[in-house]
Amino acid sequence: MGEIILQAKNIDKSFSNGKTKLSVLKDFSLDVDVGQIITIMGQSGSGKTTALNILGTLDQADAGELSINGKQVHDMNETELSTIRNRDIGFVFQFHHLLPEFSAIENILMPTWINGADDRRDRALDLIEKMGLSERKDHFPSQLSGGERSRVAVARALMNKPKLVLADEPTGNLDEKNANKLIDLLGKINKDFHQAIVLTTHNPKIARIGHKQFFLENGSLSEKA
Ligand SMILES: Nc1ncnc2c1ncn2[C@@H]1O[C@H](COP(=O)(O)OP(=O)(O)OP(=O)(O)O)[C@@H](O)[C@H]1O
Ligand SMILES: [Mg+2]
Structure with a gap:
């Protein structure tokens, strides 16, 4: 077993919609090793986005423990949390959240606005090339195809060399062609940069890139045999 980058233990999460309480995660546990790809499948509404939001410290669990890089999230203050979010975790959101008024390369550079490294433009250009976006780097999100937008979102998530990517x-x-292309890129990036990736998907073929593959059902994960 490798070094653990993220550990979630017995996470519970429910949402209350007025009178009713909806339990989404119940005893959700997951260990992610450095450099490991984890894939999570689960029906719509099973709690995949909720789980990733909690793993990424964007949302809080009702109960359970979460540690990132060996540190308990519970013990971190807002400053530490935002440092972790910006430096250690790369997010690829379900709906990408690209900033419409900024070009592809500007969106990719966005994470470095906070902790600008010196090699940032070079790195952005390098990622743009890896993602096959060289011809599109000055386009705005509205001028990009869905596949191109996804690749911009992935490049942005990788910009700060996070140890963990939540996708x-x-x-x-x-479509299948663009999906395969994106998955090939994620696999390549995992090999080149040794980033851990936790990825949710509805597609069994894509789930197979996971070193470990899980199903999210009734609030917790079960590993695919
Ligand atoms: N902020 C919220 N307030 C109330 N209910 C919520 C909230 N966020 C999510 N839910 C509910 O929690 C359940 C899990 O939602 P979630 O978005 O995590 O599912 P998902 O597995 O990501 O689904 P999909 O595959 O459609 O993206 C859903 O029933 C959803 O309606
Ligand atoms: Mg979702």
Whole structure:
């Protein structure tokens, strides 16, 4: 077993909608090793996005423990949390969240606005090339195809060299060709940069890139045999 980058233990999460309480995660546990790809499948509404939001410290669990890089999230203050979010975790959101008024390369550079490294433009250009976006780097999101937008979102997530990438259905609205292309890129990036990736998907073929593959059902994960 490798070094653990993320550990979630017995996470519970429910949402209350007025009178009713909806239990989404119940005893959700997951260990992610450095450099490991984890894939999570589960029906719509099973809690995949909720789980990734909690793993990424964007949302809080009702109960349970979460540690990132060996540190308990519970013990971190807002400053530490935002440092972790910006430096250690790369997010690829289900609906990408690209900033419409900024070009592809500007969106990719966005994470470095906070902790600008010196090699940032070079790195952005390098990622753009890896993602096959060289011809599109000055286009705005509205001028990009769905596949191109996804790749911009992935490049942005990788910009700060995070140890962990959380990708919520990154291939969700892509055709098969673009989905495969994105998955090949994620695999390549995992090999080159040794980043851990937790990825949710509805597509069994994509789930197979996981070193470990899980199903989210009734609030917790079960590993695919
Ligand atoms: N902020 C919220 N308030 C109330 N209910 C919520 C909230 N966020 C999510 N839910 C509910 O929690 C359940 C899990 O939602 P979630 O978005 O995690 O599912 P998902 O597995 O990501 O689904 P999909 O595959 O459609 O993206 C759903 O029933 C959803 O309606
Ligand atoms: Mg979702």
